[in-house]
Amino acid sequence: MDSIVTTEDTIAAIASAISIGKGGVAIIRVSGKDAINSCKKIVQTKSKYAWKSHRVFRGFIQENKQNKFIDEVLILVMKSPNSFTGEDVVELHCHGGIIIVNKVLKILLSSNSRVRLANPGEFSQRAFLNGKIDLTQAESINQLINASNTRSAELAFSGVQGEIKKKIDDIKNDLINQLCEIEARVDFEEEFTDFDYTKYLKNIKKVKEKIELLIENAKRNSYIHNGISIALIGKTNVGKSSLLNLLAKKEKAIVTNIPGTTRDVIEVNLTINDIPMKIIDTAGIRETHEQIESIGIKKSFGKIKESDFIIYIYSLEEGFNEEDKKIIQEIPKEKLITILGNKKDLIDCKNINSNELKNTILMSIRNNDGERLLIDTIIKKCGLKQVENINIFLNERHLANLSACLSNLNDTDEIIKNKLPFDLLSIELRDGIQNLSKITGQELTEELLDNIFSKFCIGK
Template sequence: MNKTIAAIATPPGTGGVAIVRISGPDAFAVAAKISSVKKFDKNTIKPCVLFELNTKTVLDKGLLSVFKAPNSYTGENVVEINCHGSYYLTQKLLTEVLKAGAHLAEAGEFTKRAFLAGKLDLTQVEAVADTISAGSDLSLNLALRHLEGDVQQKIRQIRGEFLQILSEIEAALDYPDEIADPSPEKIRALLKNAQKTFAQLLEDSARGLLIKSGAVIALVGRPNTGKSSLFNALLKHNKAIVTATPGTTRDALEAEAQINGLRVTLVDTAGLRETQDAVEKLGVERSRAHLQTADLVLAVFDAASGAAAEDRKILEYLRGRPQLRVANKMDLSEKVDIPDIIPVSAKTGQNLDLLAAKILEKLDLRRVDFSKNIYISSLRQKDQLIRAAQILAKTLDALETVDYLDVLAPHLQGIVAVLGEITGDAVSDEIIEQIFANFCVGK
């Protein structure tokens, strides 16, 4: 039988309320020892007095949320104690709960129990972690879709199809006289279909991963084009220093922002130019490094001064990099002789909406539709999908041999195994440990 576990489920620090969570066969007994509640009806919230186990000294007044197995997050009896959000008090309360018989939960142990009880599959487990760490509208929506089970359902459906054909093949092999061989055409159709699905999922996973991790966008250009001003405007507050003196920004400055629901890390860089100033020189080197790693470069030009020779050099330098060209200071002039340029004004805010839309379009996120497509956002799931696709390619080759039924089964079993790892329907302890290693205590 499982031990009864407990942990503080709210973040360390001071808040209005805090939650100590208890789960396991003795959850009610433990809560009864340190609170005035003695009767635990399912799905109830009970006001109570909380006290020390031995001295009965009152610690706080709180609420107990009671969930009776199997109708709880973990599938076990669960009590959540709401107390006032003093970290000192919460720690003290946890100590009493442990004294009363509970064991301190490991990181992610509540969710692990939910998984082992079949309440969540592994894709949903990962979605729990993603929901907790979501920092933008898009990443939150994505995590919630995975939590609803969009990946789980798809993978289970494909795995079911493979299991079906596998059982038909095995039946035909075991009873060659009674059961007809499944035709290669039928198997080929299934494999081809799965191949298409895998390819689509893998293609869309690039978007899922970008939505989850956020995009790095570097602003570059020659000095004084308004990079720092644009950085501040996109950030919606003044973080970077803006002056009329060229060469003001010397260090790369990073900040998180949301652009149309996408989490982005904006990087303001030193202007790209030849300079004798030692510090600025280092800044320029850093700018070049950022250019290489950013998901997108915003090349900023000055509409007021028009395209200069330095600008041409920068365009040349950026060739082949994912980029958008921006003519800043359109409030002064709109004439910049550079193709595909988006006029904006960091000062007046003109066209910043247009720029935001273009950024999402350039990152291929304009047409993201969570209701239609599945955007896998876990590297683990993606890697396993790649493996499944590789075995699938071999399976298609094997289908062309004469005795295809004999050679096909191990391949199909391989695919079924990998798909089972994605959802956790058939998975090693090692993979489970790895997933829960990234969790926080109390979840």
């Protein structure tokens, strides 16, 4: 720890989850140079561990010396620099009702003019400013708190442990090594001719591959965090609702042999390969004058637009005909996971036209024949196989800086190709390194920092 930034204000906030309103324990966190003194004013204790660092002791909260106690609390003191923020920190572990915890916070704030309510993310911001964590760790803490599923939490925690910084620093070190080689020659101009351009380009290519891999993986980050939506589209009576039920392992949608059974959109959430999925059953598409069905069909077309991916289903008994061709034209190619020929049990597969089989999976949904193949196709087409290898979560800010660095490196290629002045190489590389430094927070303006931390919750 080099130095602790001493901010004037001492800040306080409820650090535990308060939205539910009830819990066994609620924690008020206080940080700053008046943290200990301000809490001493409202806590009565006889404990021999009182106010010692990294000790938990028991106390009672009192509005002022004349009043009766309002809560019995456990108190944890963490003296600077050995705390989350790097400042003196006190945690008051109160009973977990929203009324009582708010009351204790109010008493703390009103009896100490130098303590104020923390802004969103202000504890983390102080931890960052005091060098306790880098910016990617701070962002990962926020990501962890907001994680919507276990995989997303796992990735966020790896960021909390510094995995993003590790990867960025590794790339940065590669570039610093290249820069050293170049700067040595800029200083001793006569050695220009010695510079091994081929070796340089080879090394930079490797760095670019590392960055490209991170960017490519990051595209799939959003799947892990937000999940994937897959719409089941097709004409009536082809087996869309039957497929929904098969994947959900439950009778979620009504299945009958009457065309036009499904009128409204039915959505089911499930996980495949640890990725949250929303499977969307839609009304079968056909010409109809029936009002309710028409609305349903309109919604089906809406789902083609809204969903990340689509499975197009047709009946092998009927064959893939002109109507299917017309509907499938509405589906963007990159969204189509597969065409699924259903009711395989009703036909002799040998008679199927080989053109019809292109990009098609044959299934009998009723007999549960072909589900594994379908799931493997979903995993492959949605790029979920690669998701298994992802171990960090990169946000938009990280990606923008990585792309900027990549473009600096592409520019160095151009400089060499066009035999531009040698020192331009060093300028571009420096820029590239600076863009990487922005990710971990070494090159950030105060305004940008405020913007990042304001997205955090209060108490973090």
